[in-house]
Amino acid sequence: MTLEDEIEQYRRKIATDSYPMSIGELANLYRDGEIDIHPEFQRIFRWSDEQKSRLIESILLGIPLPSVFVAQSEKGIWDVVDGVQRMSTIFQFMGILKDENGEPYKPFLCAETPFLSQLKDCSFEESDASIRSLTSTQRLDFKRARVDMKIIKRESDNRAKYDLFQRLNSFGSMATPQELRNCLLVSLSDKHYKWLANISENPAFLEVIDLPERLINERYHMELALRFIFLHGIPQEKLSAVGNIGDFLTAEIVPFVDYDDDRLAEEGDVFTAVFQLLLDSGGADTLKRFNATRGRSEGPFSLTAFEAIALGIGFHLPGESPTPDVVQKKRVKLWGDSRFSAGHATGVRADQRMKVTIPFGRNLFAN
Incomplete structure (x- = not known):
């Protein structure tokens, strides 16, 4: 051509x-x-x-x-x-x-x-x-x-429309990446924007991710909700081609607005079930690093835990859900693995980390 x-x-x-x-x-x-x-x-x-x-x-x-x-x-x-x-x-x-x-x-x-x-x-x-x-x-x-x-x-x-929006609004904007995605989403489908905004305000979800007010104001909780929706069921072969996570999330907005009401309802049910289970399994501690030596959770919200635990559970739903006790045992196993030891993943790009964390989580909650 x-x-x-x-x-x-x-x-x-x-x-x-x-x-x-x-x-x-x-x-x-x-x-x-x-x-x-x-x-x-x-x-x-x-x-x-x-x-x-x-x-x-x-x-x-x-x-x-x-x-x-x-x-x-x-x-x-x-x-x-x-x-x-x-x-x-x-x-x-x-x-x-x-x-x-x-x-x-x-x-x-x-x-x-x-x-x-x-x-x-x-x-x-x-x-x-x-x-x-x-x-x-x-x-x-x-x-x-x-x-x-x-x-x-x-x-x-x-x-x-997506390409035009990106070209007009991405350069020199003071908005965060998720704020720009929200603007793009509204311009493509107000219904899908309101759906995302609604699930992002789920009380169990907000309590489990436990973000500081600054990140909530920057709509990072909405980015995490999108990460869950787009990644919990992503095919293994597509996972290896994610690349820059921000670009991936933005590009996935276009197919997302084609989700029909049944698909949105199904995604919403899985999202709600996963974060209610995580709330029952330890709340905000569930998605923080676990120090086995000290027997306690440490630090802020962890993307490693989010990708392995939240996405791992979501991959197997709808279906039989693990109990809170099982989630806690799997969490200890996650942080006991040498690949996720403290400081091991520091500086690793998100797409490289997810090639390890997401498959690990799927296997972790396979039985």
Whole structure:
């Protein structure tokens, strides 16, 4: 296949359109629920007041804005892929932005800007909180300002949307890898994102992994849930080709959104059963290193234990589950193996470690 053939083949997977729209038109689409800027992203892509104010100043000065990329859902709704913070800032300034619970945000007051000194503490419309507001003429000019919209049509495949999202959002972002995966997942299937968010809040799971608040805030618990879903039943031959674990998890988002309700229910049942068993088997200690000499658990949550114990049990479910006593005996056996002795795996890449831990865990809980 020539380069030209490859270009043509890939282009057929992406159906796009492009046209300018006024801010007023976009605001009407937002009010009618026809454009989704994903308010759950606000914590991830949060601009400072200075950044927001410079955007408002740019619009008032007539400075062209970068294109906003949206993906058209099956229902025709536009999901913002790139431009979440720009759209959020504009809508908050206009006083129409709502949070994920449908509650309105407090309208944004501009901070000091480089060129328009009178924009400081200025609001879109008159309010008690602002010193000044835009005039009616300025509001009309603001609403008539145009934004170039790039639309990925719904006939485009999910792989194309995935590639575009990666290219637009991976460089220079302050978001964690899992936060970016969450954004990608929402843009592909809100249903699957909500399913993942729900199982990640399972009380037994959270108690067993026992993560510090910082990692919870960075959504590492959601990454661990994805690792479980994608790895507990992975075929042995595919395990050897995982490579970088972060890239693997992100790539697996695309086939994940094809899981039907029955598959999601089955995965949810296995997930719940495994972490309830681990909770009954010793709680947070179960996935920590066990020091046989001292007869106690040590240190924080251990990925080695997660891969060998949690994934090992999950591999054999649904089916007969081991008892908590058996889990504890298998755990002692795990840490008694020289391959998992203290410090032995320090610095080993995740994919190299998993080639040992995952098969070991499957064998460990085979009988």
